[in-house]
Amino acid sequence: MIAGGGKMEGKKVLAINSSKRKKNTYGLLQQLKEQLKEKNTEVEILNLFDYDIKECTGCEICLRKGSCILQDQAEELMDKLRGYDGLILSTPVYMGNISGKLKVFVDRTCRWFHRPELIGVPTLFVTTTAASGIKDTFRSLETIGFQWGAFPTDSIARKSKDLNRPVDEKEYKSFLKHLHMPREKYRPSTRQMIHFQVQKVLAEKILAIDKDYWEGQEWLDKNYFYDTKASFISRVTALLVYKILYKRIK
Ligand SMILES: Cc1cc2nc3c(=O)[nH]c(=O)nc-3n(C[C@H](O)[C@H](O)[C@H](O)COP(=O)(O)O)c2cc1C
Secondary structure (H helix, E strand, O other): OOOOOOOOOOEEEEEEEOOOOOOHHHHHHHHHHHHHHOOOEEEEEEEHHHOOOOOOOOOOHHHHHOOOOOOOOHHHHHHHHOOOOEEEEEEEOEOOEOOHHHHHHHHHOOHHHHOOOOOOOEEEEEEEEOOOOHHHHHHHHHHHHHHHOOEEEEEEEEEHHHOOOOOOHHHHHHHHHHHOOOHHHOOOOHHHHHHHHHHHHHHHHOOHHHHHHHHHOOOOOOOOOOOOOOOHHHHHHHHHHHHHHHHHOO
């Protein structure tokens, strides 16, 4: 039941496991899957290692022409990501940050930084670690979310010593709330608003294909991808960043 007492509409969530092992991080995803099932939310767990994803070669053809020339399953996966109400992005902490497999995939989504496609998709971040690296890893996962146009919500972490502590409902409260909330009620952070304005300047100044896309989406005269409840301070700060960048970038 939602706060107002009504029944929750069924939602579909994709959870990405980016460890080769189905162990610590995967275990958290399994718990989330079971718990969210009780909330009328179906979680599909996808193992990134089941997908053939080649390293970006740096040709930038995807940016200039629209899609990648490499023959593998990255495009198929990007297509798949578009089909869900919410995302769970998970990684073990490797050397203080996200796993290599996840980074390889994220690099292949580079065109989404220019022409984002996961607009407003609520995203939950999950990580496990022996002990360190949680902050930087979440920072990276959040950045990925912003770059895709998604909406970062909660972050769940476990260290080895507390790996057995069950996931508490409170840890994904915001994720669940956003899954069931109209976007106009979202409240993007200042960082999110700035990110949008930076993406917008780049779209206006760098590549014609980006500008066409942003025009088509009717984002060029907006403060964010959609109407939100962002604070006045966030709007003004982000707009200032836009104006400074607009003058600087030729
Ligand atoms: C390549 C590699 C790098 C790691 N780097 C860190 C690290 O920087 N800090 C840390 O505390 N744990 C580190 N760990 C431990 C893992 O983050 C931890 O065991 C995690 O829970 C593994 O998740 P998994 O079972 O889903 O693979 C590392 C493990 C590996 C294999």
